[in-house]
Every structure is written in structure tokens, then in C-alpha cells.
């Protein structure tokens with residue numbers, strides 16, 4: 001497994017009887033990142049397929065067959081194809097129950113799902129590349145950053161409030177920007193110590209372009225939402 005974490009895209013470490021998992025990913029995609037982390041936490045080896053956005057690989061007919069929305073991440077598990085990070089995480093949890101991602105207690109589970117949904121429904125979609133492009137074109141280039149910051153802060157504030165009474169190890173932040181969000185910062189610092197998380201980091205992926213990507217600022221600036 002250590003081999004898997006060191007090199008998750010090396011499918012040679014999987015046993016021949018295990019279904020072959022393939023993840024279509026982009027190194028800067030935050031949606032792909034959470035799936036990489038989950039696969040690593042569950043100890044599931046997978047083949048990493050880099051989708052080159054700069055070359056428009058998401059617009060090829062082959063890719064569109066896998067996900068008509070033309071987004072990463074996409075998980076292929078044998079004959080099955082699942083796209084959308086939230087659905088992939090739930091699929092992995094059901095199909096591969098080892099190292100559970102979700103608690104058993106229904107309320108705690110709901111809290112986890114609510115936090116995940118805030119990220120995937122109320123933060124990421126509001127500042128994804130295509131939305132930022134529209135803001136830039138229709139409103140003005142100078143509005144791009146404030147728009148992204150406003151929506152990230154609004155979502156992070158909600159997460160802070162949601163998680164404030166839940167003092168788990170994996171619930172808090174970072175550096176200057178993140179000092180406003182102490183709970184999220186603490187959770188991130190806890191994650192940072194895990195090898196499964198380290199192996200999922202954008203700059204550890206085979207398609208990473210290493211120039212000028214700040215470590216945690218990368219989550220906010222360097223990642224492709």
C-alpha cells in the first residue's frame with residue numbers, strides 16, 4: 001500500500017483479481033483532489049488518467065461519452081462509470097466500505113454530507129472556471145477575483161458555523177487568508193499530516209506543472225475549481 005500512496009497512478013500494485021479503478025483527473029481540480037484523497041484513504045490503487053484542459057481534452061467525443069458535462073473527475077470501475085465527485089465518494093463508500101469516510105451515527109453522517117454538499121453545491125460551482133469566464137466577460141475582468149473571494153468566504157463562513165460544535169480532529173485552516181476560518185484551518189492541518197492526503201496533493205500528480213503553485217494558496221488560487 002505504501003507503494004500505492006507513493007505512486008497512486010501505478011496500477012501495477014493492484015492484485016490481478018481486484019477491479020481496475022481508473023480516475024480521470026486534472027492535477028489542479030479540487031473536485032478530483034477529494035476523490036484522490038478518498039481513494040488513498042481507502043487504500044485503493046488506481047490508474048491516473050490526466051485530462052489536459054489546455055489542449056481541450058475534455059471536449060473530445062470519447063470524453064463526452066464518459067461525462068456529457070465534460071468535467072473531471074470521472075471514476076471508471078470495471079464496466080461502471082461514475083462522474084461527479086460527490087457521487088463518486090458515495091459510490092466508493094458503498095462499494096469499498098473499508099476505512100469508512102462517513103460516521104455511522106445518522107446525525108454525524110448528515111453533518112458530513114451537509115459539509116460536503118456545501119463545498120460541491122454552494123462553493124465550487126460558483127467560482128469554477130467557466131463561471132469566472134462569464135463574470136470576466138459580462139461584468140468585467142476586475143470582478144473575477146472579488147466574485148470568487150465573496151463566494152468562497154460565504155461558503156467557508158457557513159462551514160465554520162456548521163462545524164463549530166463539532167471539535168473533531170479533521171475539522172479546521174491556513175495562513176493569512178485562512179486565519180479567518182480557524183476550524184477549516186485546523187482540519188486542513190490535520191489532513192496535511194496524513195500520507196493519503198499528501199499523495200493526493202495537486203503538485204504530486206503526474207500532470208502537475210510545478211511552477212508557481214503555492215502550497216495551500218493553491219487550494220484557493222492555484223487549483224482549478
Ligand SMILES: N[C@@H](CCC(=O)N[C@@H](CS)C(=O)NCC(=O)O)C(=O)O
Nearest residue numbers: 029030031071072073084085224225
Ligand atoms: N459537481 C462536479 C463539478 C465538476 C467540475 O466542475 N469539474 C471541473 C474541475 S474541478 C472541470 O472539470 N472543469 C473543466 C472545465 O470547466 O472545462 C463535481 O463535484 O465533480
